[in-house]
Every structure is written in C-alpha cells, then in structure tokens.
Amino acid sequence: MIQNSRILIVDDVVDNIRVAMNILKEDGYEFSFAHTGAEALRLISEDDEDFDLILLDVMMPGLNGFDVCQKLRENHSTLDVPIIFLTAKTDIEAITKGFDMGGVDYITKPFHANELLARVKTHLELYQAKDLLKKHNLYLKSKATFERQRLLTELEDSQKEMIFILAELMEATSDETGKHIKRIAESSALMAKYHPSLNKEDEETLYHASPMHDIGKMTIPIEILHKPGKYSEEEFCIMKNHTTNAYNLLSRSNRKLIKAAAVIAHEHHEKWNGNGYPRRLKGADIHIYGRIVALVDVFDALTHKRQYKEAWEINEAVRYIIEHRETQFDPELVDIFEEHLDEFIAIAKSK
Incomplete structure (x- = not known):
C-alpha cells in the first residue's frame, strides 16, 4: 500500500515544490520539503521517520542534487531510498550522471501531472x-540460523548422551564407580575454570569429555583389568594400550566433544x-586437557579405594600431588590445585 508514503521534495524554487505537492496530494502521500541540499540532509538526519522517496532538484546553490545524492548513498540508512532527479536539463550527460550517482529516474521541469504521478507511484x-523482500530474506536467514543452531544443539546433546552411555558401559567393566566419573568431570571443569588460558567453552568441554578418559579399558582383557595384584611387565604393556586404543577409536570423529575425549584418553597418562x-x-607438548585430567584422575584414584589398594588420607594424597610438581604434573596446575584446594577436596569427598 503506497498511500501515506512519505515523500521529501527538495527544490530551491518554492513554486516547483508547490506544484509537485498539488499534483501528488491526489494519491494521499505525506510530504516534507527543503529549499537547499544542506537543509534536505539535515531534515533526513533529524526526522524520526524514514522517507520512502525523494524528489531532488539538480541545480541548487551550495550543495547541488548530485552532491546530496552522493551523501545519501554513502549513508547505510538512506542507501536504498529511491531518488528521482528533477531537472530542466534533458542532455544525455546530465541524465547519465544522475543514474551513475544512484538516482532511479528523472523528471524534467515543468512537470506533467500524469508523468509525475506515474513515475512516483x-x-x-x-x-x-x-x-x-529484504525483510522476508532476513526472516528466512534468521529462521535458517535458528534451525541450524537447534540442529547443532541436538547434535551436541547426542554427543553428551553417547559419552554418558559409553562411560556407564566402561564403569560396568571396571572396579570404578559412577561417582568417580562424576568427580573427574567436576574436578576437570573446576581446573579449567581457574586456568588463565582456558574459557567457559573449555570448562564445558572438559566436563563432558573427561568421563571418557579410561574408555579404552574396555579393550583390555578382563583378567588383566581386574587383576588384584601387581601387573607383570607384559600385562602392564597390555594395560597401557588402553590409551592408544581409545584414541584410535575416538579420533575418527569430527565432533568437538568426541575429539576432546580422544585427546584426553590418549594423553592423561603422560607426565x-x-x-x-x-x-x-x-611439558607443554601434552595437551592441556590431558594435563588436567592426569592430575585430577590421580588425586581421585589416591583418595578412593580400588580393588588393588586402599584409599589414602586426603592430606597424604594432597602431599603426593604437590611433591610431584614439575615431574609428574604441570606445575601451573599444581599451583591452581593448591590455591583452590578446599574446592577440590570437597569434590573428592562427595559420595
């Protein structure tokens, strides 16, 4: 509906503005007018509402119509507003320049009512x-972005569910409990929270990927996995394969959480x-995720009973972590562990 469309008429001759308004008022348009280019630019910048079309005289003192058009085309908010040049000139050069400057049409003066009405309409x-069309395209893009985000969220949720299922399955084949997996997730996320080079996304990734750190134990023969005593050299070599086996399985995925789980499973026994x-x-050749899980996994293992050992006292386990700073564990992580020790102990004591 073009009724109530707002038209700005710019002309230094008052009679030309009056004639144009008298012709166009038949179609119910709303008008504003300016006598100079500078006044027109000020009106456009100060007006609360946008103009739907501008009738712009070419020959004006100060800023001419071409100057005004150029400035309007440089402004994002007025870039697409149609400009019809009003001119007494009919030479090809002036008409061509008007189109080159961004005008959509031109009307020669004096006005012919039918021509003016038709071209404006x-x-x-x-x-x-x-x-x-632009608004519709924006809506479609917004809808597509929302749908893409929804699918990505569903995909990530599926990854989390798969990780949980695999971790549960792994627990069923070992002497570790579900609480161990939960404590590792919470402790890993806590370490990421306080690490200066990690962010909230890393914290979230570690929380969901760290429970897969020992998933490779599913590939180890049950008689070795559940052996109560000390491993022979050959058995320990087989046991160590759980890191590489897990990596070979998980690294095939391009999904963020699974790729992170592959790195953690592969490197959490590096020192x-x-x-x-x-x-x-x-040192730093070990991925930070692997370094984090290496520390929190050892601390949790020391403070809880396993088939092959009794639980250590908290203070004894803390002392072990601190004493192995720069040998087994990343010194920066040990410092974080000490600084926030109460929080790590609280997780370790959760049942």
Missing part, C-alpha cells in the same frame, strides 16, 4: 516490494617430565 511500489605413556610427551 512506480518507484514507491518498487521500493516497498524491495523492502518487503610433565616425559616419563609417561604412551608417547613419552613432555
């Missing part, structure tokens, strides 16, 4: 159709001094 309809396994990585 046509460009208002085109502008409103273009505006409607800061390079004496860990399976690749004898050293």
Whole structure:
C-alpha cells in the first residue's frame, strides 16, 4: 500500500515544490520539503521517520542534487531510498550522471501531472516490494540460523548422551564407580575454570569429555583389568594400550566433544617430565586437557579405594600431588590445585 508514503521534495524554487505537492496530494502521500541540499540532509538526519522517496532538484546553490545524492548513498540508512532527479536539463550527460550517482529516474521541469504521478507511484511500489523482500530474506536467514543452531544443539546433546552411555558401559567393566566419573568431570571443569588460558567453552568441554578418559579399558582383557595384584611387565604393556586404543577409536570423529575425549584418553597418562605413556610427551607438548585430567584422575584414584589398594588420607594424597610438581604434573596446575584446594577436596569427598 503506497498511500501515506512519505515523500521529501527538495527544490530551491518554492513554486516547483508547490506544484509537485498539488499534483501528488491526489494519491494521499505525506510530504516534507527543503529549499537547499544542506537543509534536505539535515531534515533526513533529524526526522524520526524514514522517507520512502525523494524528489531532488539538480541545480541548487551550495550543495547541488548530485552532491546530496552522493551523501545519501554513502549513508547505510538512506542507501536504498529511491531518488528521482528533477531537472530542466534533458542532455544525455546530465541524465547519465544522475543514474551513475544512484538516482532511479528523472523528471524534467515543468512537470506533467500524469508523468509525475506515474513515475512516483512506480518507484514507491518498487521500493516497498524491495523492502518487503529484504525483510522476508532476513526472516528466512534468521529462521535458517535458528534451525541450524537447534540442529547443532541436538547434535551436541547426542554427543553428551553417547559419552554418558559409553562411560556407564566402561564403569560396568571396571572396579570404578559412577561417582568417580562424576568427580573427574567436576574436578576437570573446576581446573579449567581457574586456568588463565582456558574459557567457559573449555570448562564445558572438559566436563563432558573427561568421563571418557579410561574408555579404552574396555579393550583390555578382563583378567588383566581386574587383576588384584601387581601387573607383570607384559600385562602392564597390555594395560597401557588402553590409551592408544581409545584414541584410535575416538579420533575418527569430527565432533568437538568426541575429539576432546580422544585427546584426553590418549594423553592423561603422560607426565610433565616425559616419563609417561604412551608417547613419552613432555611439558607443554601434552595437551592441556590431558594435563588436567592426569592430575585430577590421580588425586581421585589416591583418595578412593580400588580393588588393588586402599584409599589414602586426603592430606597424604594432597602431599603426593604437590611433591610431584614439575615431574609428574604441570606445575601451573599444581599451583591452581593448591590455591583452590578446599574446592577440590570437597569434590573428592562427595559420595
């Protein structure tokens, strides 16, 4: 509907403005007017409502119509507003320049009523159709973005569910309890929370991926996995394979949480001094996720009873972690552990 469309008429001759308004008022338009280019720009910038079309005289003192048009086309808010040049000139050069500057049409003076009405109506309809199409496209893009985000959320939720199921299955084959998995998740996220180079996304990733740290134990023969005594050298070599086996299985995925779980499973038995396994990585060559889970997993294992050992006293386990700073554990993580010790102990004591 083009009635009530707002038209700005810019002309330094008052009679030309009056004639244009008298012709166009038959179609129920709303009008504003300016006598100079500067006044027109001020009116456009200060007006509370946008104009749907601008009738712009070419020959004006100060800023001419081409100058005004250029400034309007440089402004994002007026970039698409249709501009019809009003001119007494009919030479090709002036008409071409008007189109090059961004005008959509031109009307020669003196005005012919039918021509003025027809051209104004046509460009208002085109502008409103273009505006409607733009809004529709924005809606479709917004809808598509929402749908994509919904699918990504569903996919991530599916990853979390799969990780939970696999962790539960792994627990069923070991002497560890579900609480161990939960404590590892909470302690890993807590360590990420206080680490200066990690963010909320890392915290979330560690919380959901760390429970898979020992998923590779599912590939170890049950008689070795549940052996109550000390491993022979051959049995320990087989046991160490759970890290590489897990990585080979999980690293095929391109999903964020599964890829993180692959790294954690592969590297959480590496040591800061390079004496860990399976690749004898050293220092910062060990992924920060692996370094974090290495520390919190040992602390949790020490403070809880296993088939092959009794639980250590909390103070004794804390002392072990601190004493192995820069040998087994990342020194920065040990410092974080000490600084927030009460919080890590609270997780360890949760049943």
